[in-house]
Every structure is written in structure tokens, then in C-alpha cells.
Amino acid sequence: MRHRTGARRSMPTLHLNFSEWCLAIAIVAALSAGGWAYANDANLVTGIIAAVGAVCVALVALSSFLVRPHSSAPGRYPNVTPLHNNPLRRLGTSWHLLMLKFRYRNRKGRE
Numbered sequence: 001m002r003h004r005t006g007a008r009r010s011m012p013t014l015h016l017n018f019s020e021w022c023l024a025i026a027i028v029a030a031l032s033a034g035g036w037a038y039a040n041d042a043n044l045v046t047g048i049i050a051a052v053g054a055v056c057v058a059l060v061a062l063s064s065f066l067v068r069p070h071s072s073a074p075g076r077y078p079n080v081t082p083l084h085n086n087p088l089r090r091l092g093t094s095w096h097l098l099m100l101k102f103r104y105r106n107r108k109g110r111e
Contacts, residue, residue, distance in 0.1 A: 019063035022056040029053030 016024065033049035040046075059066070065085060 018066075019060050022059045022063065026053045026056035026060065029056065 029049050030053045033046050033053060036049065037046045065087070
């Protein structure tokens with residue numbers, strides 16, 4: 001299909017990150033393993049495809065711990081010490097923010 005200027009439309013590019021690729025592979029592996037098992041008897045091929053899907057699902061679950069986001073400005077805040085990516089620290093931070101939220105709601109109701 002051509003525009004009025006004569007230029008062709010290009011297909012949009014698909015930029016997926018690591019976890020999105022793993023999730024897409026896991027979905028395709030699950031569908032193909034299920035289709036293979038439905039069409040044929042479940043055998044070694046089905047098990048291998050299912051194992052690939054299971055590994056990809058595990059990588060999606062662990063991707064926030066495995067892949068670090070790229071920082072665009074590494075020296076932006078030189079006085080701040082970066083925290084390590086620790087799930088217990090995240091849980092504690094979420095808990096403290098929830099408690100602050102409840103404290104703010106209680107104070108707002110009394111005024």
C-alpha cells in the first residue's frame with residue numbers, strides 16, 4: 001500500500017525486553033506442546049517442549065532479579081548509595097509505605 005507521496009508504509013518494529021521474550025516463548029511452547037500431545041500421544045518431544053516452557057516461565061519470575069535496568073545517567077546523584085536488589089528490602093519498603101498510608105488516612109479522618 002502506498003501513500004499519496006509514493007512512500008511505502010513500513011511494518012512497526014517489535015521491541016521486547018528479556019522477560020517479554022521469555023513469556024512469549026513460554027506461551028508458544030505451551031501451545032505447541034499441548035497441540036502435539038493432543039494430535040499424538042504424549043512423548044519425549046512433548047516433554048522437551050513443556051520443559052522449555054517451564055524454564056521460560058521460571059526466567060520470567062526471576063527476571064526482575066537477573067536483569068538490571070540500564071541507567072541513563074550513572075553519575076546523576078553522586079551522594080546516594082545505590083541499594084542492592086533484595087526482595088526482602090522491597091517487601092519491607094512496601095510494608096512501611098502501607099503503614100504510612102494508613103497513618104495518613106487516620107490523621108486525615110480526625111481533622
